[in-house]
Amino acid sequence: MTENEDLTSKIAAVVSVLTETVHEYAPVAFANSLGAEDMVLTDLIDRYKLDIEMFSLDTGRLPQETYDLMQIVRDRYQTPLRIYFPNVKQVEAYVAKNGVNGFYESIELRKACCHMRKVEPLRRALFGKRAWVTGIRREQAATRVDLKVSSYDIENRMQKVNPLLEWTHDDVWGYLKKYEVPYNKLHDNFYPSIGCAPCTRAITPGEDIRSGRWWWETPENKECGLHTNNVIPLK
Numbered sequence: 074m075t076e077n078e079d080l081t082s083k084i085a086a087v088v089s090v091l092t093e094t095v096h097e098y099a100p101v102a103f104a105n106s107l108g109a110e111d112m113v114l115t116d117l118i119d120r121y122k123l124d125i126e127m128f129s130l131d132t133g134r135l136p137q138e139t140y141d142l143m144q145i146v147r148d149r150y151q152t153p154l155r156i157y158f159p160n161v162k163q164v165e166a167y168v169a170k171n172g173v174n175g176f177y178e179s180i181e182l183r184k185a186c187c188h189m190r191k192v193e194p195l196r197r198a199l200f201g202k203r204a205w206v207t208g209i210r211r212e213q214a215a216t217r218v219d220l221k222v223s224s225y226d227i228e229n230r231m232q233k234v235n236p237l238l239e240w241t242h243d244d245v246w247g248y249l250k251k252y253e254v255p256y257n258k259l260h261d262n263f264y265p266s267i268g269c270a271p272c273t274r275a276i277t278p279g280e281d282i283r284s285g286r287w288w289w290e291t292p293e294n295k296e297c298g299l300h301t302n303n304v305i306p307l308k
Contacts, residue, residue, distance in 0.1 A: 090236040098204035110208030132190035134269040157194040204232035
């Protein structure tokens with residue numbers, strides 16, 4: 074099988090997973106972080122006119138390049154991108170108590186910041202849905218090696234679907250280049266994984282692809298709370 078045939082086969086498999094998810098679990102929502110993987114899913118959902126709602130979380134601390142891409146997605150694709158924000162009073166209380174960058178002080182404070190800026194808005198975004206779609210891949214982090222393509226998310230009480238789970242870095246970028254899909258320009262500056270600006274840095278050749286996220290913490294802690302292993306896999 075040629076490289077192009079392999080990518081075509083993987084695309085068909087993803088579309089099949091998404092189509093089946095809509096059939097079995099509608100209404101379905103896609104949590105779009107605007108990373109490279111999520112731009113693949115953005116393009117596929119729009120290209121195949123899949124009945125999947127699309128949303129993104131604006132934490133209030135995103136890089137300008139992410140906001141630029143957010144606008145491009147709005148202008149280019151017919152599928153609307155809904156934006157959810159943190160609760161203002163929670164942010165104000167956190168900053169008053171811990172400082173604007175208090176998340177650097179401890180894992181507990183960092184996770185509290187992530188919960189406030191990401192997890193709580195995610196739950197609002199997922200309200201009323203029966204399944205949600207993510208762009209996470211197995212090779213991204215040690216915390217993701219045991220994930221399944223489809224499993225029951227106990228935390229959010231719905232099905233969680235990771236259709237790109239087995240895709241490689243080359244698969245993702247092969248798709249983006251083949252279909253001329255827009256992407257976050259920070260990727261061109263050695264940012265393979267992009268989150269909030271204060272918690273994301275460029276990496277050097279040879280570093281793990283998630284090493285630029287919360288770089289002051291150990292790998293087993295590098296999740297924000299959106300993607301836990303508290304799931305029941307399908308048999």
